[in-house]
Amino acid sequence: MVDVVSKNGTFLLSIPLKPDGTIDKQEEEIIADITAWMNINGEAIFETRPFAYYGEGPFAEREEKENIHELVCTHEDFRFTRKGDTLYAICLKAQGDGQLTLHSLGNIKEQVREVSVLGSPSPAKWEWKESKLTIQYQPPQVPVPLHTVKILLKRE
Numbered sequence: 001m002v003d004v005v006s007k008n009g010t011f012l013l014s015i016p017l018k019p020d021g022t023i024d025k026q027e028e029e030i031i032a033d034i035t036a037w038m039n040i041n042g043e044a045i046f047e048t049r050p051f052a053y054y055g056e057g058p059f060a061e062r063e064e065k066e067n068i069h070e071l072v073c074t075h076e077d078f079r080f081t082r083k084g085d086t087l088y089a090i091c092l093k094a095q096g097d098g099q100l101t102l103h104s105l106g107n108i109k110e111q112v113r114e115v116s117v118l119g120s121p122s123p124a125k126w127e128w129k130e131s132k133l134t135i136q137y138q139p140p141q142v143p144v145p146l147h148t149v150k151i152l153l154k155r156e
Contacts, residue, residue, distance in 0.1 A: 006079035050081065057078055073092035075095045075100070087105075089148070092146060100117075116150045120137045
């Protein structure tokens with residue numbers, strides 16, 4: 001879903017039903033995981049627009065694009081969305097160690113005024129190391145490893 005939204009696409013969720021109209025346990029778990037994540041990170045999805053580029057990381061930089069269903073994400077894969085003066089960087093597979101590094105935002109370094117991680121119980125610590133933005137944070141307690149960095153930019 002995050003990959004599609006970052007490219008200005010529309011995400012459709014299809015929930016297969018059993019013949020009696022009920023949903024099986026596996027589908028219920030998927031819906032529960034999406035719901036838990038969206039309760040914390042929905043602002044990075046709803047009413048957003050694509051950023052200047054959709055993402056960074058090993059998959060985004062590959063010339064050969066595989067089917068998204070075959071995507072093997074790493075802690076270096078991010079997708080970007082934007083709403084007003086807020087940029088969201090969604091890590092597709094955070095390691096859970098409370099550290100993320102964004103490599104492609106050096107061109108907006110002077111515009112960044114505040115950085116946080118959605119759902120984190122404490123403020124994030126962030127710094128620029130050359131053109132890389134490094135964030136240390138307490139990981140949110142969500143059932144999926146997609147963590148969202150919220151970057152407030154100076155008003156244009």
